[in-house]
Each structure stands twice: as C-alpha cells, then as structure tokens.
Amino acid sequence: MKITLVLSPMWCREAPPLGLAALKAYLQEQGHNVRCFDFNNEFCLRTSEKWKPYWGSEHGTAVWTKEDFAGTVISAHEALLDEAVGQIAAREAKLVGFSVYATNALLSLEMARRLKKKAPDVFVVFGGPWVTQEREKVLKHPAVDAAVLGEGEGSLAELARSMDQGRPLTEVPGLYLRADGDTGVSFKAGTELASLDALPFPDFSDFPVGTYDRPRRLLAYFSRGCFKKCVFCDVPVHWKKWRCRSGRRVFEDLRHQLTRYPDIRAIEFCEATLNSDLRALEDFCDLVIADKKSDRSAFRRIFWFGFAHVRPEMDRPFLEKMARAGCHHLRLGIESGSQKVVDSMKKGYRLADAERLLADMRSAGIKALLTFMVGFPTETEEDFQGTLDFLRRNARLIERVTPNESFTAIFPGTPLHRQAESFGVELGAHSDHWRTKDGSNDFHVRLARHERFCREAAALGLALSPSSTKVARYRDDFLADYEETASSHGWTGPREADEEDDRK
Numbered sequence: 001m002k003i004t005l006v007l008s009p010m011w012c013r014e015a016p017p018l019g020l021a022a023l024k025a026y027l028q029e030q031g032h033n034v035r036c037f038d039f040n041n042e043f044c045l046r047t048s049e050k051w052k053p054y055w056g057s058e059h060g061t062a063v064w065t066k067e068d069f070a071g072t073v074i075s076a077h078e079a080l081l082d083e084a085v086g087q088i089a090a091r092e093a094k095l096v097g098f099s100v101y102a103t104n105a106l107l108s109l110e111m112a113r114r115l116k117k118k119a120p121d122v123f124v125v126f127g128g129p130w131v132t133q134e135r136e137k138v139l140k141h142p143a144v145d146a147a148v149l150g151e152g153e154g155s156l157a158e159l160a161r162s163m164d165q166g167r168p169l170t171e172v173p174g175l176y177l178r179a180d181g182d183t184g185v186s187f188k189a190g191t192e193l194a195s196l197d198a199l200p201f202p203d204f205s206d207f208p209v210g211t212y213d214r215p216r217r218l219l220a221y222f223s224r225g226c227f228k229k230c231v232f233c234d235v236p237v238h239w240k241k242w243r244c245r246s247g248r249r250v251f252e253d254l255r256h257q258l259t260r261y262p263d264i265r266a267i268e269f270c271e272a273t274l275n276s277d278l279r280a281l282e283d284f285c286d287l288v289i290a291d292k293k294s295d296r297s298a299f300r301r302i303f304w305f306g307f308a309h310v311r312p313e314m315d316r317p318f319l320e321k322m323a324r325a326g327c328h329h330l331r332l333g334i335e336s337g338s339q340k341v342v343d344s345m346k347k348g349y350r351l352a353d354a355e356r357l358l359a360d361m362r363s364a365g366i367k368a369l370l371t372f373m374v375g376f377p378t379e380t381e382e383d384f385q386g387t388l389d390f391l392r393r394n395a396r397l398i399e400r401v402t403p404n405e406s407f408t409a410i411f412p413g414t415p416l417h418r419q420a421e422s423f424g425v426e427l428g429a430h431s432d433h434w435r436t437k438d439g440s441n442d443f444h445v446r447l448a449r450h451e452r453f454c455r456e457a458a459a460l461g462l463a464l465s466p467s468s469t470k471v472a473r474y475r476d477d478f479l480a481d482y483e484e485t486a487s488s489h490g491w492t493g494p495r496e497a498d499e500e501d502d503r504k
C-alpha cells in the first residue's frame with residue numbers, strides 16, 4: 001500500500017525526525033511504499049525572517065499550543081500550506097499518517113482538514129506523544145479517522161494490512177477508531193514489539209539531512225520506554241514496556257548511518273535514558289573502541305551524548321570506557337537536591353551517588369548537563385534550599401543546568417496524576433496548573449522558585465539551557481493563563497511566592 005507520513009510545524013528541528021524514519025523503515029520492510037514529508041523543517045527553511053525564530057526552544061509550547069497564534073501562522077503561510085497539502089494529495093496514498101507532538105497538533109489538524117477537503121477518501125491517522133496525552137479528544141476532530149496510541153510500528157502495519165484486505169479496523173491493536181457516528185470510539189489494546197533488535201535501521205532517506213539546525217547530527221536510540229516509574233513521568237504511559245537493543249545492534253545501526261551520511265559528527269541518543277541496560281552500553285562501547293583502532297573507522301570522527309539516570313554501578317573505569325568510545329556528555333535527571341523529594345518522586349537514586357558520579361564524570365572527561373524540577377508537591381522551602389545547596393556544592397562539576405520550564409507538570413496517566421489526592425494536590429485543566437490544597441504550593445510559588453533557581457545558577461557561573469529563557473519571556477502570559485484556571489476553580493490562596501520573593 002502507498003502510505004504517506006507527515007510532520008507538520010512546529011517540532012524541534014535539531015535533526016531529522018527519528019520517529020518517522022523508524023516507521024518508514026518498518027513499513028517498507030512489510031512491503032509498503034512509504035514517503036515521509038518533513039514540512040516542519042521545510043516551512044522553517046522557507047518562511048520569512050519574522051517567523052523563523054518561533055522554531056526556537058525559547059518559544060515552543062508557550063505559543064504553538066495557542067489557537068490564536070496558530071491562526072496567525074496559518075494565515076501567514078497559506079501558500080506553503082496549500083503547496084504541502086497539494087504534495088500529500090498528489091501522491092495519492094490511501095493512508096496518511098501525521099506524527100503529532102504538543103507543539104504541532106494545531107497545524108497537523110489544519111493540514112488534515114485541508115487534505116480531507118481535497119481528497120475526502122484518504123484515511124487520516126494521527127500518532128505520536130500528543131495522541132497519548134489527548135487520547136480522549138483526538139477523535140473529536142472530524143478530519144482524523146483514527147489515532148494510534150504509543151508505539152507506531154505494529155499498529156500502523158496492521159492498519160495498512162487490514163485496509164488492504166478489507167478486514168474490520170476495529171481489530172487493529174492500539175487503534176482508536178470512530179465507531180458510531182462521531183461519538184463512539186472503539187479501541188483494542190495494542191501490543192509492543194517484543195524485541196527492538198528485530199527492527200530495521202531507521203531510514204532517513206526522505207529527509208534533507210544537512211539542512212537541519214544541527215546539520216551534522218543524527219538521532220539514535222538504545223531503548224524505548226523506561227524500567228523506572230518516577231511518579232511525574234509520562235514516558236511509561238507512552239511506551240508500556242521497557243526494551244533495549246543490544247550493544248551490537250546499536251553499533252551496527254550507527255555504522256550503517258555513518259557510512260550513508262559521511263558528514264555526520266554527532267549522535268544524539270534521544271531515548272529516556274541511554275544507560276538503562278549497562279551491559280548493552282558497555283558492549284556498544286567495546287565495539288566502538290575496537291572499531292576505532294582502524295584508520296578508516298567512521299566512529300573516529302563522531303561524538304555522542306544523551307539522557308541518562310544516576311546509577312551507582314557506573315564507576316570511573318566504566319565512564320572512562322564511555323569517554324574512549326566517544327561519549328561527550330550526559331544529561332542527568334537530578335530533579336531535586338533534597339533526598340526526601342527525590343524519594344517521593346520515586347527516582348530511585350541517592351544524592352550521594354549522584355555527586356560521586358559527577359566527580360567521576362569530570363575525571364573521565366564526560367560533561368554533566370543536569371535537569372531540575374522545582375515545586376514538586378512534597379517540596380518545602382527547606383527542600384528547595386537543598387536544591388540550591390546541591391548547585392553550590394557541585395557547581396564546578398556541572399556544565400549546564402536545565403530547570404524544567406513547566407516547573408512540575410502533572411500529566412494525565414502518570415502516578416502523580418492518579419494519586420493527586422494523596423499528594424494533597426488539586427488539579428486544573430492544564431498540566432502546569434495545579435496547587436496543593438493547603439495553598440502552600442501554587443503556580444506563583446513554583447514560578448518564584450524557578451526564578452530563584454535561575455538567579456542562583458547564574459550567580460554560580462553555570463550555563464542555563466536556552467529553553468529556560470522561555471519562562472522570563474512569557475511570564476505574564478503564563479501567569480494570566482494560571483489566574484484564569486485559578487479563578488475558575490475558586491483558588492484564592494495567599495500569594496506566598498510573591499512575598500517569599502520579596503524577602504530575598
């Protein structure tokens with residue numbers, strides 16, 4: 001079957017999209033004729049100077065999830081939109097899939113609407129993390145015929161097969177389908193692939209590699225999902241099962257990609273955590289180190305990095321091996337400098353181990369980029385001081401810090417959302433809008449802590465991630481949005497944050 005896969009604006013365009021490349025490779029292996037269109041990248045390359053900056057991480061969700069902003073983008077890009085939809089329609093695929101994230105949902109819907117107008121018989125399916133978060137709402141949009149929850153490969157292949165063979169789509173695992181008129185929804189639970197090693201290597205051939213923000217970077221992965229269950233995290237909601245590729249398979253995938261794209265210099269492992277299977281990681285490093293002995297090794301010219309979690313097993317010799325294999329930096333989710341808060345998040349690590357890891361990473365030559373959350377429901381002012389103390393104690397070992405721009409978001413499907421009551425939390429309609437019932441922790445308190453965190457980091461000479469400027473830039477809008485939620489819930493508690501801030 002002819003299948004078209006689309007990424008519409010706006011999504012990060014640091015490197016070609018791995019999700020679509022993975023789907024294309026899998027569907028092709030099943031005998032389908034697949035073409036991907038990255039209109040996200042294309043629009044950014046072709047738009048005017050006025051619009052280009054909005055692709056930066058300092059804007060992201062702050063503007064692209066807003067209907068009025070999307071409306072302005074749409075009217076300013078009529079010609080590009082028509083051309084894009086024309087290209088999709090001209091390919092005459094029976095099945096068109098959109099890869100949907102929070103920031104490109106509105107434009108994906110707009111493109112799907114226009115496509116349905118032009119080619120009403122096309123079957124439109126949405127997939128990606130936005131679907132997982134908004135599963136109840138996706139099918140309310142008439143231009144969307146179905147939506148896939150979580151991992152896409154199996155469901156999409158089964159959908160294409162069922163369409164080809166005229167079998168009922170209600171049997172396709174993982175597929176949300178409009179059943180009776182516009183309201184009924186049918187859903188059969190999906191199954192995830194048992195082994196990631198069986199997947200073909202991602203196919204980036206439809207993407208103009210080299211035209212992205214980081215023209216010499218490709219995305220790769222060891223694993224999908226996560227074997228930890230931190231209470232705030234929705235990775236285990238999107239990916240039900242944690243699975244990891246073997247070190248050899250990752251090595252072979254990269255060798256294949258580096259041969260195909262000789263200009264690549266950096267590999268970003270973009271999964272939740274690249275060190276979930278230390279055996280696979282070590283095997284990968286051993287293979288890379290052995291390969292680098294050859295003058296012609298493609299691994300000689302690259303470095304790699306990714307997210308990782310604190311693991312006491314990663315001692316100095318292990319880290320030195322990673323460095324020899326090309327590891328440049330690790331992004332560690334520290335989240336809080338209070339052991340009590342780390343424990344109530346169920347992060348499953350000791351701060352003492354994190355500090356030892358930072359010191360060993362520094363000695364091994366691997367840079368540490370740390371992420372933090374402020375205002376977790378159990379965080380008191382004293383706990384927050386613990387986070388600032390952590391920064392002060394370890395500043396010389398840290399390359400950069402990223403304070404979460406949502407401070408602490410509470411996503412549907414996470415344990416924190418399900419157990420909001422026991423965390424003493426009242427939820428609002430938006431994941432960033434919640435407060436503790438005693439009024440001691442609301443958006444104002446979290447915002448003030450975020451700002452104090454940024455000031456302390458700057459005073460310590462630490463680099464802050466570019467995305468952290470988003471909060472300062474959109475501060476008034478964020479506050480106005482929160483106030484709207486607060487007044488609709490009758491949340492009138494004291495403004496401790498402002499007072500607390502004034503005292504500093």
Ligand code: B12
Binds near residue numbers: 013018096097270467
């Ligand atoms: C790597 C990553 C990034 C990188 C992006 C690098 C790049 N060039 O793409 C960086 C760090 C820059 C980044 C930034 C942001 N990110 Co990010 N990021 C991720 C991460 C860790 C992995 C994404 C990935 O590539 N996965 C691997 C591929 C294989 O998976 P996939 O793309 O999801 O595709 C699979 C399925 O989703 C599905 N699927 C995908 N498309 C389609 C289409 C169809 C038709 C079907 C059927 C199925 C399907 O099938 C695919 C294969 O199984 C995820 C979390 C995670 N672990 O998934 C968050 C995540 C995608 N990011 C997220 C967010 C919110 C952001 C930001 C918007 C943050 C912000 N608040 O500003 C920014 C974007 C800023 C910007 N300028 O765009 C959210 C998205 C939530 C949502 N509802 O959309 C996630 C899920 C994290 C989270 N839990 O909050 N991110």
Ligand code: SF4
Binds near residue numbers: 227229234272347
């Ligand atoms: S270790 Fe990271 S990805 Fe895994 S559950 Fe915790 S926060 Fe999520």
